[in-house]
Amino acid sequence: MTKMPDRASNSSSRRTLPFLNSFAAIRHHPRWMWGLLTIAGLFCLYLLAGFFLVPDLVRSQATRWVRTNLDKQISLGEIHFNPLTFTLDVNDMAIVGDGAPMVGAGHLRVSFSPLSLLTSTYRFGELRLDRPIVRAVVRPDRTINLVELVPRTHSEEPAPAIRIDDLAVDQGHIFYADESQPGHPQAVLAPVTFTLKDFRTKSDKGGVFTLAAQSRDGEQFNWRGNLSIAPIASQGRLTITTLKADTIQRFMGALLPVTLTGGQIGLQADYDFTYGAAGMQLNLSLPDLTLTGISIDGKDMLHGTVALDRLNAVVGPVTLRSDKGGIAELKGSMPRLAVAGFSVTPRGLLPAEGIRLQGVTMTGAGIDYRARTVALGNLTLNGADIFVRRARNGALSLTGMLPAKSTATAAHPASREGSATAAPADARPAAWKIALNNFVLSEGTVRLDDRAATPEAKITVSAISATANGASSNLTQPVSVHIDAKMNGGAHIVADGTVTPASKAGDLKFSLSGLPLTTFVGYMPAMPKLELRSGTASASGQVHFEGGDLAKLRFRGNAAIDRFSLLETSTNSPLFAWRSFSLAAIDYRNKRVTIGQAKLMQPLARVAVLPDRSFNFTALMAPKSQAAATAVPLQASAPGPGAAAPAPKTSAKASAPATASFLLNMRRLDISGGTMGFADYSIEPNFQARIEALRGHISNITNRPGQAAAINLSGHVIDRYSPVTIKGRIDPFAYGQLTDMQLSFRNIDLPVFNPYSGRYAGYAIAKGKLTTELSYKIDHRALEADQHIVVDQLEWGQATDSKDRVPLPVRLASALLKDRHGVIDLKLPVRGSLDDPTFSIWPIVWQVVGNIIEKAVTAPFQLIGALFEGADKAQFIDFAPGAASLPPGSADALGALAKALADRPVLKLDVPSGPGTAEDANAIADGRIDQILMADEIKSGKKADVASLDADERHDRLENLYSNRLGKDPEFPEFSPDALKATPGATPDMDEGDRRTLLESQWMREQLRPLFKPTEAQMAALGTARAAAIRDALLADGTVDPARVFLTTATGAAATDGHSRVALKFE
Structure with a gap:
């Protein structure tokens, strides 16, 4: 029995039969058909090879090439090749090094034009990287890992021309680590985006590109422009925003002399760069450069910190061109620079204890390398605040910021100078020329805390406004300057003029007003018992100086000290004071000063005997040496009234006055409203007296030898009814050579002296007037002094129980000295020499007066x-x-x-x-x-x-x-031979009998006297x-x-x- 085929077999037979039929038909077609079939077959083979063989080939070749040339491993994911579009796609590729990917990408696409193989330029339509990664590591030995990606072998053939129509990088990731730096800093840029259009390696036509990247800290980088390789050229704009100072510090801190501790940077740069056979040329401009919140630690460069709130600058255009000989041209400009909030604080101090600036502005700056010029344009500093503290050892706080000098620099300065001078003169480049067109300082402040002064001084110079025009590196050119400032809120100084830096010479016109002298108490000699309570100085004029050469210093102008008061701390009373002391028409030059006119208004001088019987003004005097303090007692007795004191012998070789090294000439000093007080607190009740309304003038005050000042002063004592006059001529700086003075005090009521009369005379003064006329003439140290003292109607009052009263009948003395008109008139001439160490005029005068009183009482x-x-x-x-x-x-x-x-x-x-x-x-x-x-x-x-x-x-x-009478005869005594020889009234020619008769007569008279x-x-x-x-x-x-x-x-x-x-x- 024959088995019937199933349905599948029948179906297959039906499909095969037409094919066989077709093939059979083809055999009968023409030969061109076979050609088409062959081409179709080859195309199919191409497609099969492209889709299936190329990916494997790419994988194997890439792996082998990386292994051979880089000694690395490459990992590749899926690989796809489209032979129709000639496009290669590779997923998850990476080259591994040190156990981690060095470079890689999530996806790579390459689109190539195969027809370009027929030309001299390889053309890529598209080159795209998605999610690429780059891992760059600087190792401890300072080598970078990416160097390992450089091929070991290099082709000797020239590289072919390449054209890329579209190159794109998307979602890139760059990892950078520096293991050579302390802390092994790391940074990540992600995402990174890059595009490049129409890029050609063998054309001067540049490709347009864009680059954008961002760090994890939000730092952004944007770059746009075009790029060409032949020649190498690029034009574009680079923008960086919010670049952290910490990022720079982490990766470059070891190279920087300072430490960046905070802040961020932003910039925008436009450039045009070309590099070729002729050299390099760069045109650059920065329309925006911004630094915000920058803080810096000085590290070893500066012992302190720097803070910058904000900086904005516009830079460019800048042109840089170089050739084989180096820089051929460098020219640039900076139209504007603005700084807000700048401060420098020394280490260990508060922020307010350093240097601060509210703002800095610079415009019109530029540089020209070929001309070797630097133009700083216009520089403005606003709100400068400088704090300086001087320690007790004299160290300044700001100098503590300076770094210590290196041992090498300090030990071998000559070696550096020698090496510098060894270069031939023609090999040295021309010196740079630096110019500052205009400098402006506004609202400046300088604060000084001087703890080395006693007491500590605090000085503040504020509201400083200063300008300088024409400053440059040519220090021989004068600079115009202007300064306007205040000190401690009251003093005001203004100065205008020119200064030449090289010679330190200048001419300034200035004015100073309201300068408080109390500010400088700490710099004055110590006066423990005195206090400078007030005083303001002022001056105006013109000054010319040439460095530190005092011989060339000249000043012409006016000066004054107003409301001056120097107090005694024990009594809280003024020792010296005046309302105004002004000097007009001052002319100082070469150690000579001429003052046209001086005015002293309401001067007050107060001499007081303190409770310990010391004088108040001794606080101003230096202690005397032992030799000077030892007084030589006056041996000669003072003459009586009307007689002159004996003149001691003057030195035959009296030295002439030495010429002063500093010459002073004050033509006239006017005095008005003066007061000179005297008080004695060592006596009870206290004594006080004043010379008031002192007025007049002193002319020709000079220290020129042989010149005398003319004095004409008047006033009154106690009240206006007791006038005082002081007239004459005196050499104030050598009074021992020339003095001719007359002083008179008239109509002084004597009861004012009751504190003294009650204590020392034992009586109060009930009535009396005092008038004195004093004349002093000194000619080459020979003195002729005449004191004429007149006391009118002296009447003593009640007696006191003073224990210090003199043991003399003062009432009798005054009565003896009074004439019939109730006047005591004493003339006390004194003659002597100032060269006699025992001579002192007032001790002699008082000794003469004392002798007169003593003689009046005793004789x-x-x-x-x-x-x-x-x-x-x-x-x-x-x-x-x-x-x-x-x-x-x-x-x-x-x-x-x-x-x-x-x-x-x-x-x-x-x-x-x-x-x-x-x-x-x-x-x-x-x-x-x-x-x-x-x-x-x-x-x-x-x-x-x-x-x-x-x-x-x-x-x-x-x-x-x-x-x-006695009723008896006398019974004479026996007279001894000695008695006979000594017989009273006997003459030499008397014999013994006569002597005996004479003795018996005397004896009888003595016996009879009682009866009579x-x-x-x-x-x-x-x-x-x-x-x-x-x-x-x-x-x-x-x-x-x-x-x-x-x-x-x-x-x-x-x-x-x-x-x-x-x-x-x-x-």
Whole structure:
């Protein structure tokens, strides 16, 4: 039984039969048909090979080439080739290195024009990379891994020309790591997009490209332009936004001298770059360059931090052209640069303690390499604030920011200079020329905190406005400058002129006003007991200077110090003060200064004796040396009134005044409203006096040798009724060579001196006026001084209980010195030499005054005798013993004394009227004895003189008287030979018998005297009679008031040289 074919077999048979039929039919077709069939078959084979063989071939060739030339492994995903479009697609390709992909892509598409094989240029219609990755790593040895992708072998044949119609990179990923840097910084750019249109390697027509990339930190990079290879050229725009300073620091920090700690950068650059056989040329402009929030740590370059809020700049056009010889041309401009918020802070200080700028603007800057010029255009600084602190050791805070000099630089400066100078002169390039057209500083501030000053000084120079025009690297050219500033909110300075930097010379016109002197107390010499309370300085004029050469310094203008006050801290009272001290028409040059006119308004000087008896002005004086402080006592006694002090011998070789190294000439000084006060706080109650309304002028004040200043000043003491005048000529810088001064003080009320009179005189002054005229002449150190002192109507008041009063009867002294008009008139001439170390005028004057007072008290009659001739002889009236009649000559002396009393109406005179002396009693007894002895002669009217009797007769009469009165004969004592030799009244020719007779007579008289002596009443009557005789002689002419002559029994006569002396006494 035959098996029937199934349905599938029948179907197959039906499909095969037509084919066989067709083939059979073809065999009968023409030969061209066979050609078509062959082509179709080859095309099919091409398609089969393209679709199925090419991918494997690409994989194998790529793997082998990478392995052979790169020694790497390449991984390839699916590979597709379209032979119809000649397009190759490769997925997930990557070249692996160090265990990670170095480069790779998620998808690669290459579209090639096979017809370009018939031309000299290979043409790619499309070249596209999707999701490419690049992993670039800088190894610790500073080699980069991507170098390993460079083929080991290179073809010697020239590379074919290539044309790419469209190249695109999409969603790219670039990973970069630098393991050679500390911290192994990393960065990722993703996504990265790149397009390139119509790129040709053998054409000067450039392909248009775009590049866009972004980092993980949001940093964006955009690049647009065109690119050509033959020649190498590119034009386009590069835009970078929000580039982090930290990114630059992480990857380039080791190369930078500073550390970037914050901020971001943005820029936009337009360029045109060409590189060919002729060299390289770049045209560049940056329409926008922006730095925002930049912060920098100085690291080793700067010991501090820098902060920049914002910087905007417009740069370009810039042209750079080079050839084989190097830079052929570099020319560029920067139309504008603007900085906002710039600060530099030294390490360890607060942000406010450094340098700050609110803004910086520069316009019109440029550079020309060929001309070697740099133009800085116009530079403006706004709101500059500089803080400087000076430590106690003198170190400045800003200098602490500077790095220390390297050892090599400091140790070998000569080697660098030597190498520089070794180059031949013609090999040195021309010097660069730098020019700054205009510099402007506005609202500047400089703050100084000086802790090295005592007390610490704080100086602020604010509102600084400064301009400079024409500054350049040619330092020999003058620069026009202008400065306007304030100091500590009050002082104002303005200066205009020119300065030449090379010579440090300049001419400036300036004005300074309201400068407070208290600001500079810390720089003045220490004055612990004084305080500079106020004072402002001002000046204006023109100054010319040439570096530090003082000989070429010149100033012409005016200056003033106003409202000056220097106080004593102990009393809080001014020591020196004035309202205004101005100098006009000042001309200083070459160590010479001429002042046309000076005005001193309301000056105040105050001299005070402090409670410790020191002077207030000693706080201004340097301590004297031991030698200068040792005073030489004045040995010579001062002369009496009317006499001149002895002139010490002057040095025969008195040195002439040396010529001053600095010459001063002030033509006139006007003084108005002056006050000079004196106070004594060492006495109770305190004493105060003032010379007020001091006015006048002093002309020709100079330190030229031999020149004298003319002085004409006036004022008043205490009140306007006590005028003071000071006139004359004096060399103020060598007064010892030339002085001729007259001073007068008139009508000064003496009660103002009660604090002194009560303490030292023991009495207050109730009334009196003082007038003095002083004259001082010094000619080559020889002094002639005359002091004329007049005290009018001095009256003493109540006595004080001062323990310091002088032990002298001051009332008597003043009475002795007063004339009949109540005036004490003293003239005190002093002569001497200033070369005598023991000579000092005022100690001598006061010693003369003291001597006058002392002599007035201790020797009043000597003082009166100097004024009234012979009156001094009336001090002692010598009566004969037992007599009451005036001795010869005493009447004239008493008459002269009467004239003195008449001229000294305050004086009173005491005349002793006490009982007579024992000598007076003996004389009276002897007189009575003599009357009895000479009774016969008296009766007969003969001469009754006992002395006329011879010795024996006298002896006999005494012996009779002795026997009659005593009732016995005398019993003479035995006289020794020595007694006989010393017999009183004996003459040399007397023998022993005569001497014995004389001694016996004397003995008998002594025995008889008690019987004949006067009574006490008789002795009192004798004293009264003598006093009356003196009084009558004084009052004889009636010029003396009898009430001023007092007879006093408190004292009497005194035996003196065989007389009874009555000593008169003033009261």
